[in-house]
Amino acid sequence: MKSLCCSVSSLALLVALAAPASAAPTVDGTVDGSYGAPLAVQTVQTNFGDSTGGVTGGGELDAAYATVSGDRLYVMITGNIENNFNKLSLFIDSKAGGENTLSGGPSYDGGVSSNFAGLTFDTGFEADYHVFGRWGGAFEVDVVDRAGGACTNDCLGDFGAATVGAGTAVQSGTVLGDGNGTTSFLSSPAEFGFNNNNAAGVGGGTGAVVGDPASVTTGFEFSIALADIGSPVVGSEILIHAAYGNGDNNFHSNQILGGLAAPQDNLGGDGGGNFTGNLGGIDFNQFAGAQYFSVTVVPEPGALMIAMLAVCGFVARRRA
Template sequence: MKISLYILVLKLIITTLVFSIEVDGELDDAYGGALSVQQVQTGFGDPGSELDAAYSILLDDKLYLMLTGNLEPNFNKLEIFIDSESGGQNKIISNLNSNNDNWAEKFDGFTFDKGFTADYLLIVRHGFGSTQLDLDFTKLGEGGSGGMVGRFDPINSGKNGPFEASNGLVIGFNNTNSGGIGSDQGQRANQEEARSVRTGTELSIPLELIGSPKSEIRMCVMINGQGHDYLSNQFLGAMPEWTGNLGTDGLGGYLENSSLGDIDLNDFDGDQFFVITNGVRPLEIIGFESDQDLSDLSITWVSYPGVSYRVESSIDMKSWSDIEDGIVSLGESTTYTFLDVEEKEVRKFFRVVEE
């Protein structure tokens, strides 16, 4: 019976503790490590608008996305382009797209990195003294459509959400970050400081809304000006060091009544997109074994190359103690064996945490 109890408890912990995501603009531990981290200090003020890091996890047919940083309450745009289907647009052609919020006209001629073809666009706007948060969703291409799917009332001091849009998108928002990368435009950002930021814009995206992708998903995220016509230097994947605001012309200049057509992301080192791998198994305990007298216990879990883990124990699921940390992954699964249970202990709970 003890062995059955241990197995039951392990499954319960993985379900309720490791993968709990609340869409409220605060980074949950379940996201794991950052997929992209900012490299340059923002040219859009401090505090103003900045992108510190991107995190994502796929759970229950939803893509959860956390973008840490700030969005200034002056209707600057947080623009999230998604490449999740075959086809798409590597170069934006305005007359092939819905022009909600006038985005397509202003992006006409804009070119993404080689290997990125945009299929969908999310636009987040924040203004009126932090009293309004708008969310647009657009499917690019002929036959596509776009428009505002939600208008919400955030409170600037603290976490907000979950707010559910009309098409099933869910957004959370927390604009209280006062740390992060700094505002010495173009100079190298402190990436540890960027990783330390735990608040920003968070989204839950139903996979069926972006074509039910079965392989990797690519995202190009950027902060733009109020009229979609003056790009900052805040991109994820990040711009290289010493990159200032791109502006309208790619050189920091503002051209009235012009599009972003002179900007080609291939002109900047690195990829200004990051990759989310679909189909990867989540962290899960898949085995638990013990000898007859419970002196030797073994836990096996799904793991990933290059990642280290920590095994913890508890007698009440409230206070947790480390059994061992720095356990290096052995590949697709990792097993740890230890001497832990004393005879006087009626029950004990275990969990595995990615470091």
């Protein structure tokens, strides 16, 4: 009778766990409802040009979303990326180790990756992977394993260019294959979508946000297998830092997620807006708040159901 009670008391939970999970986002550069609320929202106007959408100039990072589904990480950064090879950089902290202060050793992206040398993240953030996107025609994305700063000319990394909509304001493609100075390591293609049609969100300048950046629904979207970013375990936090800067990685804008406190001019290479030839003078500990956001790795419903059945089976055997 007690074993039966165990089964009955667990039935409602098992039914709930067996219910279909929310659908994984469609990677097309548009926010899906499955992301939920934004994990970070921009706090300062953009001083890299306020875009009016399409293939016009200007760049901004309005809000950040992330979720884990089907053993993949999905990230959505709403806003705009100018079609002049300016870059959106996502640094991902998803396993032990990594770099709190970036080294100049890893050489990729035509060698301009070395210009990150000396950039320091908030305490507790240690970058493992670098994902960056840019366009001047077809949108291009690289994924690089920085190996804790230990790789030099032998970093692992993959590259992909848009195969749908190349050169237009709405593009998509996959990432798989050797990159610029890197050797492929992905076990399955990473996916990306880009939609540059946003004309809302933040305005231009250095002051506090005027408008509603959380209302923006288009931008850069990316998905990668958890197995390719260190296989973070259930319950762990994946930390992500997003930054917008120039193509040579030596001048950062004021568009960072998590956001900077207003008023805030472009960071430049020293955090004060000056051009120094690299980003080594930027230390995010000098700015209020956390310049990153996080998402928790959650188990798939099927895995939870199997675990609960195993527990009930164990209890039944103990009571028999």
